[in-house]
Amino acid sequence: MRQLLGILALLALLTACAQATDPAAGPLPSDPGPADGDSAVSSDLVQPVGGDLRIGEPWYLVGGMLESPVTGQVRLTFTAEDLLGEGPLNGYSTTYRSSDDGALELGEWAITAVGGPDAAMALERELLGLLSGVDGYTTVAGGELYLFDGDLNVLVYATTPPSDEPTITDETQAVALEIIGMRQAPARAVVEDAGLTFRVVSRDGTALAITEDYSVTRINASIVDGRVTETRIG
Secondary structure, three states: OHHHHHHHHHHHHHHHHHHHHOOOOOOOOOOOOOOOOOOOOOOOOOOOOEOOOOOOOEEEEEEEOOOOOOOOOOEEEEOOOEEEEEOOOOEEEEEEEEOOOOEEEEOOOEEOOOOOOHHHHHHHHHHHHHHOOOOEEEEEOOOEEEEEEOOEEEEEEEOOOOOOOOOOOHHHHHHHHHOOOOEHHHHHHHHHHOOOEEEEEEEOOEEOOOOOOOOOOEEEEEEEOOEEEEEEEO
16 A cells, blocks of 8 residues: 555656646646456466566566557666666666565555656656556566566566667577467477567467567467467567
C-alpha cells in the first residue's frame, strides 16, 4: 500500500508540473488499463518463471501494455539489493527480493519529481503505474526481461535499447526457416542455442494473447499438432 501511495503521489505531482509548464494544457489522461482484448499472455514462453536478472547491467524498455510510444533509453538495473530505474524524465529506485520461481517483491519507490514535455510525462505516468503492480518476472536467453502483474505480462525490457531502424540478420532468418516442420521442443532448442527468443503465437489455429513489442531477435512460431508450421520474426 505504501508503494502504491508513493506512485499515486508522484503521478499527481507530474500532472501539476505539466500544468505549470503549459498553463493552457489540460490534465493528463487517466492511467489506462489493459487494452481491449488483452488477457494473460498465454504463450508458453512468457510466464513468470525467473531467470538471470543481469545484476549491475541495464535493461531497456521496449514495450508492454503501454499506449504511449517508447522513446529514448528508459532503463531498469538490478543491483545486489536495489532496483534502479531511469525514465524519460525521472529517476526512481526501490529495494527488491526475487526468487528462482519468478516471484518479484518490490519495496517502496523513491522517485524524483521533474516535469517536462507532455508526451514524456504521459509515458512516465503509464510506466510507473504498471511498475507499481509488478510481482513477477521472466528472463530469456535471447536477452529479454518480462515483468508481470499477476498473470499479465505488463512490461518488456531488452538488453539493448530500441532502435529506430531494427535490422534482422541473415542468421536469424535462416533459423526461422530451419525450424519449420520441427516439433516444438527441438525448435525451441535450436532458436535458443542461436541466442534468440522463441515464442508461440498460435496453437492449432487459435491465436494466443501476446505483447505488441517488436524484437529482431525473437522468432514467433505457429504450432499445429505439436509442430512448427509457420514462423515470423519480431
